[in-house]
Amino acid sequence: xxxxxxxxxxxxxxxxxxxxxxxxxxxxxxxxxxxxxxxxxxxxxxxxxxxxxxxxxxxxxxxxxxxxxxxxxxxxxxxxxxxxxxxxxxxxxxxxxx
Numbered sequence: 001x002x003x004x005x006x007x008x009x010x011x012x013x014x015x016x017x018x019x020x021x022x023x024x025x026x027x028x029x030x031x032x033x034x035x036x037x038x039x040x041x042x043x044x045x046x047x048x049x050x051x052x053x054x055x056x057x058x059x060x061x062x063x064x065x066x067x068x069x070x071x072x073x074x075x076x077x078x079x080x081x082x083x084x085x086x087x088x089x090x091x092x093x094x095x096x097x098x
Contacts, residue, residue: 001021001022001023001085002021002022002027002033002078002082002083002085002089003019003020003021003022003082003085003087003088003089004019004020004021004022004033004037004088004089004090004091005019005020005088005089005090005091006019006020006037006044006091007091007092007093009093010044010047010048010091010093013043013044013047014041014043014044015043016041019088020037020040020041021085022036022037022040027078028077028078028083029074029075029076029077029078030056030062030069030072030074030075030076030078030089031049031054031074031075033078033089034048034049034051034074048060048091049074054074054075055074056070056074058094059093059094059095059096060091060092060093060094061091061092061093061094062089062090062091062092063089063090063092064078064079064081064082064087064088064089064090065079065081065082065087067079069089
């Protein structure tokens with residue numbers, strides 16, 4: 001089971017109350033997680049990544065196990081702690097401005 005934490009605005013968009021548990025799927029990469037999320041919550045399609053270019057949206061950051069995973073390829077393997085459900089995969093909306 002993989003636990004996913006989404007930004008508040010995306011939880012509101014998809015009518016999600018808390019973290020998402022992907023128990024039926026067996027994702028191994030961020031792309032797998034994104035596809036599973038979009039399958040369960042079609043409202044999220046295109047909000048976290050661009051599936052055509054296989055890139056995350058510019059203001060979306062990905063964290064797990066106190067590490068920034070935003071710089072690794074989306075098809076890279078997730079940490080074992082995420083795969084076992086002991087740590088969540090966290091998507092955060094970055095803030096910019098001045």
